[in-house]
Amino acid sequence: MTRSHASDAPLPEGAFPPTEAMLSEPVPSALAEAQADRLRAVWATPKGWRYWSAVNNSEVGVWYALTALAFMLCAGVLALLMRVQLAVPDNDFLSADRFNQFFTMHGSAMMFLFAVPMFEAISIILLPALLGARDLPFPRLSAYGYWCFLIGGVFVMGSILFDAAPKSGWFMYPPLATQDEGLGSDIWLLGLSFIEVASIAAAVELIVGVLKCRPPGMRVNLMPLYAWYVLVVGGMILFAFPPLIAGDLLFEMERGFDWPFFDPERGGDPLLWQHLFWIFGHPEVYIIFLPSIALAAMIVPTAARQPIVGYSWIVLSAVGTGFLSFGLWVHHMFTTGLPALSLGFFSAASEAVVIPTGIQLFAFVATLMVGRVKMILPMLWIAGGLAVFTAGGLTGVMVAIAPFDWQVHDTYFIVPTCITRSLAAWSFRSSRGSITSIPSSPRRPCPSGWGAGPSGCCSPAST
Amino acid sequence: MRRGQRAAVGLLILSGAGGCHGPQSVFSAGGADAIELNRLFAVMLVGAVILWISLNGLFFHVTRRRTGHMSRKLAEAVIIGGGILLPVVVLTALLAWGLSIMPDQRAPGEGLRVRITGEEWWWRVEYLPEGAAGPVISANELRLPAGRRTEIELQAGRVIHSFWVPGLGGKTDMIPGRTTRMSLEPVTPGTYRGQCAEFCGASHALMALNAVVLEEGDFARWLEAEAAPARPEEGEGRAIFFREGCGACHTIRGTPAAGAVGPDLTHFGSRTSLAAGILPMERAALVSWIANAGAIKPEAQMPAFAHLSKTELDRLAGWLEALE
Numbered sequence: 001m002t003r004s005h006a007s008d009a010p011l012p013e014g015a016f017p018p019t020e021a022m023l024s025e026p027v028p029s030a031l032a033e034a035q036a037d038r039l040r041a042v043w044a045t046p047k048g049w050r051y052w053s054a055v056n057n058s059e060v061g062v063w064y065a066l067t068a069l070a071f072m073l074c075a076g077v078l079a080l081l082m083r084v085q086l087a088v089p090d091n092d093f094l095s096a097d098r099f100n101q102f103f104t105m106h107g108s109a110m111m112f113l114f115a116v117p118m119f120e121a122i123s124i125i126l127l128p129a130l131l132g133a134r135d136l137p138f139p140r141l142s143a144y145g146y147w148c149f150l151i152g153g154v155f156v157m158g159s160i161l162f163d164a165a166p167k168s169g170w171f172m173y174p175p176l177a178t179q180d181e182g183l184g185s186d187i188w189l190l191g192l193s194f195i196e197v198a199s200i201a202a203a204v205e206l207i208v209g210v211l212k213c214r215p216p217g218m219r220v221n222l223m224p225l226y227a228w229y230v231l232v233v234g235g236m237i238l239f240a241f242p243p244l245i246a247g248d249l250l251f252e253m254e255r256g257f258d259w260p261f262f263d264p265e266r267g268g269d270p271l272l273w274q275h276l277f278w279i280f281g282h283p284e285v286y287i288i289f290l291p292s293i294a295l296a297a298m299i300v301p302t303a304a305r306q307p308i309v310g311y312s313w314i315v316l317s318a319v320g321t322g323f324l325s326f327g328l329w330v331h332h333m334f335t336t337g338l339p340a341l342s343l344g345f346f347s348a349a350s351e352a353v354v355i356p357t358g359i360q361l362f363a364f365v366a367t368l369m370v371g372r373v374k375m376i377l378p379m380l381w382i383a384g385g386l387a388v389f390t391a392g393g394l395t396g397v398m399v400a401i402a403p404f405d406w407q408v409h410d411t412y413f414i415v416p417t418c419i420t421r422s423l424a425a426w427s428f429r430s431s432r433g434s435i436t437s438i439p440s441s442p443r444r445p446c447p448s449g450w451g452a453g454p455s456g457c458c459s460p461a462s463t
Numbered sequence: 464m465r466r467g468q469r470a471a472v473g474l475l476i477l478s479g480a481g482g483c484h485g486p487q488s489v490f491s492a493g494g495a496d497a498i499e500l501n502r503l504f505a506v507m508l509v510g511a512v513i514l515w516i517s518l519n520g521l522f523f524h525v526t527r528r529r530t531g532h533m534s535r536k537l538a539e540a541v542i543i544g545g546g547i548l549l550p551v552v553v554l555t556a557l558l559a560w561g562l563s564i565m566p567d568q569r570a571p572g573e574g575l576r577v578r579i580t581g582e583e584w585w586w587r588v589e590y591l592p593e594g595a596a597g598p599v600i601s602a603n604e605l606r607l608p609a610g611r612r613t614e615i616e617l618q619a620g621r622v623i624h625s626f627w628v629p630g631l632g633g634k635t636d637m638i639p640g641r642t643t644r645m646s647l648e649p650v651t652p653g654t655y656r657g658q659c660a661e662f663c664g665a666s667h668a669l670m671a672l673n674a675v676v677l678e679e680g681d682f683a684r685w686l687e688a689e690a691a692p693a694r695p696e697e698g699e700g701r702a703i704f705f706r707e708g709c710g711a712c713h714t715i716r717g718t719p720a721a722g723a724v725g726p727d728l729t730h731f732g733s734r735t736s737l738a739a740g741i742l743p744m745e746r747a748a749l750v751s752w753i754a755n756a757g758a759i760k761p762e763a764q765m766p767a768f769a770h771l772s773k774t775e776l777d778r779l780a781g782w783l784e785a786l787e
Contacts, residue, residue, distance in 0.1 A: 366542050383523070387515075402562065404561060
């Protein structure tokens, strides 16, 4: 087809390359206008009910962000209901069964329906603008990912209205989850598979976007740090989600077809799931965290009015964090009775992540030292986020020591360690919402009074 | 007056540090492992507080106090010093200490072995003294000798549980199809509370047990008594027990009751708690437990015996309590 089409086309004529004179010849204004109109028509947002067929990143990204926000609010309501139940001893506000559904859904929703999709949403909105591109390379893939996410998310979240939600914990450990009698585990597996597909679609989109949609002259060693972080996180999603998808398949085959992958009585092993789950689950921590620190990496030089100090250090640290994060998953399994040698290795590997993280934080401090800092509003969020993150990070250093973890594993010591870090990620991200001067920001700046309140109360409330 | 003041001060301290006391607290440590880990925690906590203040202080300083225009050399030194040298030195020291205590905490025990199996939602406890022919079977309470490291084997029934007595030491998971192991070295006699630490279904939060640490001599006497068969009283309580078929699930050694589905009740009356650490060993609690166990512990397998009359329940409870 292409060949015959090419042969039909008129042969090129005239001088090549065009001369300066040819290029400076004015285009007839009618033609220029008509071309501009056609271009605008192609990129226009569809009207009416066709609005939902839009594929541009400006629409899909916003839907993505709003949907993730809605799921977060649902998860927040579940958390509040759980706190009501836990407020006094022997409370009968929620039954044991419903409480277990709520805590399972709270964890699953925050992890799969908010933290990861929110990163994808923000990247879909921001990345083309930062790279000077009109859109991401595969707009339909973004839209496909969004609709997958919406369907899967509504399916999983909706199950709670029918008293059929999963109730074996967001980590779904077999045999409890595989032997669960309700539909809950199947809903979790099927619904979250949609979200895993959506995540991989977004990762492919963002990786190709960073690699192929840069403007001429922006080599990889010159591109904004945000693009580097997106590239690293995209790569991490590509490697982290397949083990979970594999685990989900084995899990559903056990439930649906009675193939005993995790059933010890017939030669399976419950620990197999834990390995598959955490080799996804640990990189997941950085999949949530890196995009947030990426925004800090854009805001700090802006506030310091100074190009970032240690660009290469930061890029190498981001890549290093991504790489190391795949070698730490066993620190979620320190109490499962694995050999001491393995525990020692994974303890040391877990502590090693402090180095690239430290380099990134101190590179920000270094930039602030060299530049002329203006305390713009997003810097308050950065300061709050740093306070929360260092608290979460330092307790993380503690729990990475295997014997100490034997005491605090699965306790309220871990809950804030995990939540402060997610919250820090969130608060770094919120800083974006009130940013005034990231180059090519597609949004209007917001009056600085708006954001200052929450950033002030976020840190004391959460530490 | 002085008494009132003292009570007020006590209340104040309690309200502040309420979480740091009690039989299930890591801080009321009575085991060698827990004491060592508390020391580790104290050092790490002090270090973490210092680092947190320094890092956030540095950030505050460079954004609010002395804003900018420092030399690039100094800035690069901050990246290398703070990002590489500091963590390498601090973490190497921490890992050397932290990991060096790991072998001690998992050292093999001497003499007695205890096998604990996590069931839904109670604990099967078997004592295997050195050279004994068979295990001494008990349930829902662990007794250990002080001053000696005891080997603990962990197994699980249907789902994963985790055995943890915070006052004595760290936890280890109980996994179906595997036998995991740990050891504990209690030093101070007393009662500590354990709790299942891996989510195991509807009544996970109601799966606890008391760990009673005894002096060596007391422990030997207790174990001898525990190994002996029960001395059940005759009477109506006993008749109700067998008439209702309780023996199909529960064992009382020395009687025809030999079920293995539920907890062993041979020396039930001498235990310090009821229903896996969640109720006091009292007549009223026992009556309501037998009448409807599922109302107290959701999805528990023990059926309700609400059809028994008040006096029957009372007789049955009285007879069980006498199994000392």
